[in-house]
Amino acid sequence: MLYRLSSAWARIEIGLAAVMAASVTGLILLNVVTRAAGNAIYWVDEAAIYAMVWMTFLAASAALHFRSSVAVTVVGELSGAAVKRFLGRLVDVAVLAFALAMVWVCWQWFMPHELARAGWDIKAFQGNTFNFIYAEPTNTIGLPKVWVWLVMPVFALGATLHATANLFHPAPAPDPARPNEAIE
Amino acid sequence: MTPVLFAVLLFGSVPIALVLALTALWYIWDSGNTVLYLSYAQQMFSGVENYGLLAIPLFILTGELMNEGGMTQRLVRVARVFVGGFRGGLAYINLLANMFMAAIIGSAASQIAVMSRAMVPAMTREGYDPGFAAATTAAGGLLAPVIPPSMLFVIYGVLAQLPIGDLFIAGILPGLVLAMTFFVVVTLIGMTRDLPQGDWMTWPEIRIALFAALPAFLIPLAIVGGILFGIATPTESAAVASLIAFVIGWLIYREIRPRDLGALFVRTATNSSLVIFMIAAANVFGWVVVYEEVPQRLAALISTITADPFTFLLIVNLCLLVVGMLIDGIAALILVTPILLPIAMNTYQIDPFQFGVVISLNLVLGLLTPPVGVGLYIASAMSGVRPFTIFRALWPFLLAVALVLVALSYWPALSTALI
Numbered sequence: 001m002l003y004r005l006s007s008a009w010a011r012i013e014i015g016l017a018a019v020m021a022a023s024v025t026g027l028i029l030l031n032v033v034t035r036a037a038g039n040a041i042y043w044v045d046e047a048a049i050y051a052m053v054w055m056t057f058l059a060a061s062a063a064l065h066f067r068s069s070v071a072v073t074v075v076g077e078l079s080g081a082a083v084k085r086f087l088g089r090l091v092d093v094a095v096l097a098f099a100l101a102m103v104w105v106c107w108q109w110f111m112p113h114e115l116a117r118a119g120w121d122i123k124a125f126q127g128n129t130f131n132f133i134y135a136e137p138t139n140t141i142g143l144p145k146v147w148v149w150l151v152m153p154v155f156a157l158g159a160t161l162h163a164t165a166n167l168f169h170p171a172p173a174p175d176p177a178r179p180n181e182a183i184e
Numbered sequence: 185m186t187p188v189l190f191a192v193l194l195f196g197s198v199p200i201a202l203v204l205a206l207t208a209l210w211y212i213w214d215s216g217n218t219v220l221y222l223s224y225a226q227q228m229f230s231g232v233e234n235y236g237l238l239a240i241p242l243f244i245l246t247g248e249l250m251n252e253g254g255m256t257q258r259l260v261r262v263a264r265v266f267v268g269g270f271r272g273g274l275a276y277i278n279l280l281a282n283m284f285m286a287a288i289i290g291s292a293a294s295q296i297a298v299m300s301r302a303m304v305p306a307m308t309r310e311g312y313d314p315g316f317a318a319a320t321t322a323a324g325g326l327l328a329p330v331i332p333p334s335m336l337f338v339i340y341g342v343l344a345q346l347p348i349g350d351l352f353i354a355g356i357l358p359g360l361v362l363a364m365t366f367f368v369v370v371t372l373i374g375m376t377r378d379l380p381q382g383d384w385m386t387w388p389e390i391r392i393a394l395f396a397a398l399p400a401f402l403i404p405l406a407i408v409g410g411i412l413f414g415i416a417t418p419t420e421s422a423a424v425a426s427l428i429a430f431v432i433g434w435l436i437y438r439e440i441r442p443r444d445l446g447a448l449f450v451r452t453a454t455n456s457s458l459v460i461f462m463i464a465a466a467n468v469f470g471w472v473v474v475y476e477e478v479p480q481r482l483a484a485l486i487s488t489i490t491a492d493p494f495t496f497l498l499i500v501n502l503c504l505l506v507v508g509m510l511i512d513g514i515a516a517l518i519l520v521t522p523i524l525l526p527i528a529m530n531t532y533q534i535d536p537f538q539f540g541v542v543i544s545l546n547l548v549l550g551l552l553t554p555p556v557g558v559g560l561y562i563a564s565a566m567s568g569v570r571p572f573t574i575f576r577a578l579w580p581f582l583l584a585v586a587l588v589l590v591a592l593s594y595w596p597a598l599s600t601a602l603i
Contacts, residue, residue, distance in 0.1 A: 017453035018446065021241050025449075028238060028423035032416065045235060052241060052456075053232055056464065059457030060201070069199030070458055070512050074555050076197050087197050094198045094206060101209050105224040152225040 006165035010065035013058040013158060020055035024048050043140040050141075050148045057151045061158035064095055067171055088171050096163035102156035109133060110146075110153060186211045186472065200515040201462045204469035211472045224468060231467025232460050235419060236342045241456040242422035243290040243333055246403070246429050247298075248448045250288055253433025253440050255400040256302045259284045262397040264382075265390050272374040273382020274310055275320050276367065278303045282324030283363050286331035287404035288425070290338070292513075292548050296325035296559045297566055304567035311380045314569045315577035316373070322552055322563040322574060323366055323581035329513075329548045331359030333407050333422065336517055336544040339463065343521040344536055348418045349411040354537040354599045356408075358545065358592055365584045373580060399432045459514055466518045479526040486527065493532040497539075497593035500524060501546055508550025512558065516547045538599040542592050549585055552578060 027048035034040050063069045071091070076084045107113075111131055118125035122134045136145040189210050193203040205228070212220045220227075250256065260281045267276035282299055289295045299321045307317035329336040332352030341348035373379070385393065403425045410421035433440035473479070490496055507516050520543065528534040551559030554575060564571045592598050 014450055014454065017457060018449040021245070021449045021453040021456070022445075024238060024241055025245060025423055025426060028242065028419060029427055032420050032424060048238055049233055049235060052238055052460070053229060055241065055453050056232055056457045056460040059453045060461035060464075063454065063458060063461075064199075068454070068458075069201060070462065070515055071197045071199045072194050072511055073197045074510055075195045077555060090196050091198050094193060094196070094202060098202045098206050098209075101206075102225065105221050108222050109225050149226070149229060152229055156225075 002161075003165045003169045006065050006162050009158060009161055010062040013062040017055045017059035017062070020051045020058065023051040024055065027051065043142075046138060046140045050138075053148070054151045057155040058158075061155050061162060064099070064159050065162035065166070067091075067166065085170075092163065092167045092170070095159070096167055099156065099159035099163040103153075103160055106153040106156045109149075186214060186476075194511075200511070200519075201465040204462070204465040204519075208465075208468040208472055211475075215475065217475070220471060227468050227471075228464045231470075232464045234342050235417075236338060236348050237460055237463065238419045239333070239338045239348065239422045240335060240459055241452050242419065242426055243335055243338070244294075244456050245448065245452045246422060246426040247289045247291060247294045248451055249426060249429035249433055249440065250285070250403075251294070251298050252444060252448070253429055254437040255288075255397075255403075255429070255433065256281075256285070256298055258393075258397040258400055258437075260302060260306075261393040265385055265393050268382045269384035271381050272370055272379030274303075274307045274312065275316075275370045275374075275379060277382075278307065278317075278320050279324050279363060279366050279370065282321070282327050283331065283359075284401075284404070286327035286359065287408060288333075288400075288429075289328050290333040290335040292325045292328045292551055293559055293562055295328040296322050296551075297562050299324060300563045300566035304563075304569065313577065314567070315573040318563045318567045318569040318574040319577035319581060320366075320370065321567070322559055322578060323369075323585075325559060325563075326545070326548055326552070326581075326585060327359055327363055327366075330355045330362055330541070330545055332356065332411065333418065333425075334544070335459070336514065336548065337540065338418065339459070339514060339517055340521060340540040340544060342463065343466075343518065344525055344540060346536055346540070349414075350603050351537060351540055352408070352411050352418060353602050354541055356602055357598050358541050358588070361591065361598065362545070362585070362588050365588055366581060369580050369584045399428075399436050402428050402432070462515055462518050466522070470522055473522050479523050482523065483527040483531045487531055493528075493534050494594055496528070496532045497534065497542060498590070500528075501542065501589055501593060504543060504546045505549065505553075508547045509553045509555065509557075511550070513544075513547040513550055516550070517544065520547075535596050535600050537603060538592070538596040541599040542589060545585070545592065546589055549582065549589075552582065 027044050031040065031044045076087045110133060111129055114129050115125050118128055126132055126135060134144065134146050138145050138148060186207060190203065190207045193206060212218060260277060263277040263280035263284065267273060267280055270276055285295050285299060300318060303321045304317045308314045332355050334352065334355055337351040337355060338348050341351045406424045406428055407421045410416035410424065411418055416424065430440065434442065486496060507520065525536060525539060528539045529536055551557055560571045560574055563574055
């Protein structure tokens with residue numbers, strides 16, 4: 001059940017990431033065209049950068065589900081099946097530790113509990129905490145930056161979901177015919 | 185304790201990005217500097233909030249479009265026009281086509297995948313030894329990250345805060361030198377064994393081949409020309425290149441359909457995220473490097489051994505060859521640049537462009553060396569030749585790359601003359 005949820009969420013993440021990748025391409029092309037026409041749109045670069053960052057963290061969370069991140073696998077490849085299984089479990093635990101830590105640091109950053117205690121009043125919240133996350137503007141888009149930063153908690157929660165699901169769903173024995181995909 | 189944790193996680197096959205992130209989390213706790221936790225997630229985000237990095241998904245997209253768009257075959261045919269008639273003609277065609285591809289694709293692994301599928305069966309059919317065929321193709325793939333565009337240079341440029349366009353230009357001469365060296369290697373191999381005789385094309389064939397490939401040559405022209413003449417940023421030229429690749433593959437060669445774009449963007453997003461996420465994690469890991477003064481300590485150690493920049497570069501080359509054997513090239517670049525670049529620049533007054541070219545070529549060599557030579561496995565999977573057989577035929581090329589590395593380390597002008 002948990003694993004199915006994790007799979008479904010990973011598919012959504014990948015889908016959104018692909019949309020973001022398409023947006024990056026479209027926005028930069030728009031920039032080229034408008035600049036060539038001597039009429040550049042000032043917010044396009046910043047929007048493209050945020051689309052890329054969203055793409056990155058959404059797909060990075062999905063990569064945890066698919067266990068497809070880049071890793072140094074030499075020890076596992078040179079040792080027997082038992083060691084490989086042990087390493088697989090070690091990785092699952094490490095991923096979960098990372099995901100939970102991300103949830104915690106995002107909580108410390110966004111401080112939703114403090115915001116609620118201040119009655120969702122941002123000025124009161126800032127007075128209490130000296131945390132100005134909700135007041136920070138974006139440079140050109142005219143949106144509070146917190147909406148863009150929101151990808152970090154989304155990433156943290158997604159990673160936690162995938163890591164928990166993977167912990168109860170160990171990776172099958174790797175297929176020696178298919179070595180790791182490279183990225184470079 | 186921090187280095188121990190780092191090593192255990194790294195060699196415990198934890199994803200490299202998470203190794204960096206977890207090490208940083210632990211280090212903050214260990215050093216008692218816990219106020220850093222408050223800005224941890226923000227630091228990760230800001231590490232990739234960078235205009236230069238936009239080139240990565242765009243170059244990956246162009247590579248994917250090249251892969252689907254039927255351009256490879258046409259570039260190979262053009263290469264045949266120029267070098268097809270020599271003895272060992274197909275081996276030269278292979279290298280020349282790899283040069284063309286390198287001016288379009290920025291990543292050795294994807295170029296090796298594309299070219300192995302295209303070239304190895306053709307060479308084997310004409311009577312070449314399969315190991316030699318796959319080795320030539322795999323070596324040709326090493327041109328991808330040196331001849332612009334180059335993903336490694338984009339990443340190095342972002343980490344070193346250098347203009348990426350200038351880095352691309354810095355790669356032109358080294359790329360040509362590397363290609364020439366490979367041609368010499370093939371010629372030398374041809375002297376010791378009997379390579380099949382190629383044949384020259386007839387005039388009508390030449391015309392058809394050149395005409396068919398003309399649109400494909402717009403892509404390197406857009407990328408290199410745009411950057412060289414300062415018309416476009418590397419990011420913009422990458423976007424234009426992907427658009428040209430799509431239009432050519434769709435309307436002229438008719439091998440891509442608009443409905444394939446969804447799958448292409450999925451692959452673009454997943455592959456570029458693997459890279460960019462590592463950079464995000466490296467940004468929090470940077471705290472460890474900075475607060476622990478790793479470069480300063482290492483510099484103090486190395487400067488007791490030598491004061492000569494060339495000797496320093498040789499030592500770096502030797503160390504990185506080992507690093508590249510164990511760690512994927514991009515990950516290794518992300519790891520070592522913040523540590524080694526300050527030493528190279530401040531202690532040895534090495535030009536950062538030269539340093540970038542040297543370490544990028546060095547680390548990409550790891551793609552072709554066991555035990556984790558991913559390029560070797562890709563070439564093997566695409567060509568059906570066993571990795572060990574490829575590696576055995578590969579050593580003359582590896583030796584040639586080593587010589588080029590020494591030359592690049594000795595003569596900074598090779599990298600900096602065109603900038």
